[in-house]
Amino acid sequence: MSVINSMKLNIEAKSQNESFARSVIASFFVQINPTLEQIEDLKTAVSEAVTNCIVHAYGGSQSGAIDISCDLSENNIEIRITDYGKGIEDIGKAMQPFFTTGTEGERSGMGFTVMQAFCDKVNVTSQNGQTTVTLTKNI
């Protein structure tokens, strides 16, 4: 599928940037005429991935870079969300429902499960100090 438009976004790992990130991506997604439900699904999945960067990769320090890049094709959007934090030791485990390494607060351990339920494809790579979550949402 050929890419018809793309964009990049760099934000700091601050929780107030979560709503900003999901709104920007939703606005970009609108170009290929998704349904309202598809937009809401994508916003939720993006929020999960960005929360992971803030809470897990950067340990809630409220600093660190998050790079987001999006490619729009005629029938889908692909979003890559990258952090340079502590990485995911066991991706298979991290993706299991209710699994969390978060010891503070009340983490549900449902982040990746939500991403998988709300997107058509979720891919995770974590190596050499760089973790990238790739979300694909079809229309």
Place this chain on the structure above:
Amino acid sequence: MELFIEFEGRKLVLRLVGELDEHSAEFVKRRLDAAISENNFDAVILELSRLTFMDSTGIGVIIGRYKLARKLNKSVYVRNPSQTVDKIFRMSGLYEIITKI
């Protein structure tokens, strides 16, 4: 994020307005815990008609408040979730512990 605390008879109605995510979670937890601990009531209703967004951080927030209410022997219900919030409740299994009314 805004929270409104209301009563319907002996029911404590907690109205969540805005977006429940990592950024608003601490505020919501604090306010809801205070409302649940400091009031006299028979049941809690989470009124979600104006909750426009919720992710899995919100699931944790809701479960935490559910546990607190149950510890006090109060029932917890949820009312009027939007389509998107309803989907989060359904897929996470929250409806197995909290009844939608």
